[in-house]
Amino acid sequence: MTTDLSQTATDLFERMRATNPLVQCITNYVAMNYAANVLLAAGASPAMVHTPEESGEFSSIASALTVNIGTLSPNWVDGMIAAAKSANDAGKPWVLDPVAHFATGYRRETVANLLKLRPTVIRGNASEIIALGGGQSAGQGVDSGDPVEQAEDAARTLAAAQNAIVAVTGEVDYVTNGTRSVRIAGGSDLMPKITAMGCALTTLVGAYVAIAPDQAFEATVAALTNFAVTGEIAAKTAQGPASFMTAFVDGLHNLDAGTFNTTARIEVL
Template sequence: MTTPSSLFIRMRAAAPLVQCITNYVAMNVAANVLLAAGASPAMVHAEEEAEEFAMIAGALTVNIGTLSPAWISGMKAAVKGATRAKRPWVLDPVAHFATRLRQRTVAELLDLRPAIIRGNASEIIALGGGQSSGQGVDSGDPVERAEDVARQLAKACAAVVAVTGAVDFVTDGERQVRISGGSALMPKVTALGCSLTALVGAFAAIAPDEPFDATVAALAVFAVAGERAAHGAEGPGSFAVRFLDALHALDAQTLEAQGRIVSA
């Protein structure tokens, strides 16, 4: 396994360009998170340029948080470009179980073979055909309940699956790890989960042949930065500012020392 700290050094040195098709709520937050971590964000979603841009970017992330027919067309065009250019792409199936439009869209996107799928426990359980307790974008299930489904989904889709929550779980169907850290304040700040998907894309861009290691590295960076940001934070507002600062200040040595990753 390539260590998170070595991938972090590579990501910072490369400053990869990541095309982020994400929701209206998350755009600004995700862009700032990528910049603080050391990557370069591009919020390009129009069908007329999404395919072409995906062939330039190092990776693509697709978040279905705020869907519309035009955005769906842009997502599919971008995936087509990423696939043609052999760039990895990451799917964030936000509340895909909530409506028929979301269910249909995520099924069509899964058929296009994402390299990595990142979601909360309820999203992953439902994606694997189980009955989840999610309400909208919020997870109603613990991560551990989604672990077996995540393994099965990873094998079925030939993708890395990341289930994020209090303790994250990452699997490619054969290997699996758990990542501890973060803060209870993180779910109180809008779009941090969506931003994590964007950061996974940044690591996938510099390690396209190592999607499992890239995903683990991104989640470890988030967990360490979240834990450090919580020190002295008085609530979600001050935490949000401290989190960006913690990402910016993070170095490989700190990640190596404070990252808590165990085989599952």
């Protein structure tokens, strides 16, 4: 544990809960329900607003925006672009989750256009980040085929090029802004067996950067630590993926600052 950063993450955990930030979540059909419940349990307020007729207007109201490209259609892409532009105009932070962006030409084009709008944070698995950094990944669809440590160089390069925070999540998470980097341990091997877990994490990153946009690196670390700590605790009582889902959502709701701080495993590199 690194005391200073762990304490900062704990402070942000308490602040996020006290603030109850409104997070606009443009996410995929598979993830909507679970992501919304995760945000509610963690202490934030989700709004699943995606259509272009209102997404731009709403992102100027929300405290932060998260964009997940899991299930794309032209209407949804228009909503994503409108929301990201509006968030930028309003000075609101936004988070990009480039789900399987390398799988099809449509996904590659969509992510390229979203990257031009300069997300505050990019969160993905190792294969997604390696591919975004210009490397050759072993990903298959939405599943990562690469370990996190193999994505660290690509993450630093991408962070510097985009002037963004890049979070690579997996067995041990990695967060960088191109110069500062940390690893976060914890979680459970049951987490990859539950669909939408990573998508839900993206929305939680949005909640944290919403309350500390001037500390986007620390806020991202705090969000990932919240997940890692809760996952580690939930695994102690879970009998399998289904019971883990329940234990995890309950764990987010019941987590206190003392447990957050003492269980956090943050390594500054």
